Amino acid sequence: MDPLDILIRYRKVRRHRDFDLRRFVENHFWLPETLSSEYVSNPENSLKEHIDQLWPILTREPQDHIPWSSLLALPQSYIVPGGRF
Incomplete structure (x- = not known):
């Protein structure tokens, strides 16, 4: 996913009451094996x-x-x- 798209999504959801940063990171980033x-x-x-x-x-x-x-x-x-x- 394009980093700009991730940033746009983050800015949309970061102030939501139920925002979970860990879940956001797990859904938008990955670690190599x-x-x-x-x-x-x-x-x-x-x-x-x-x-x-x-x-x-x-x-x-x-x-x-x-x-x-x-x-x-x-x-x-x-x-x-x-x-x-």
């Missing part, structure tokens, strides 16, 4: 082995640009620090 990892480190591994095993887990592939998204489209794979973001 979070990738869950079932990675479990092996305490027997050396530090080098541990780090080597983390690279594929922390690497993200570029995605197509989504209109109106604030996410920047990147041209190549990138690393997500700690897998948290």
Whole structure:
């Protein structure tokens, strides 16, 4: 949805007595799916082995640009620090 349309809708309904900001945001915005990892480190591994095993887990592939998204489209794979973001 065009951000201007969302703003117009917001300005129309924000002063209504039963206005629920959370519901409005949930209905007009979306979050990208979070990738869950079932990675479990092996305490027997050396530090080098541990780090080597983390690279594929922390690497993200570029995605197509989504209109109106604030996410920047990147041209190549990138690393997500700690897998948290």
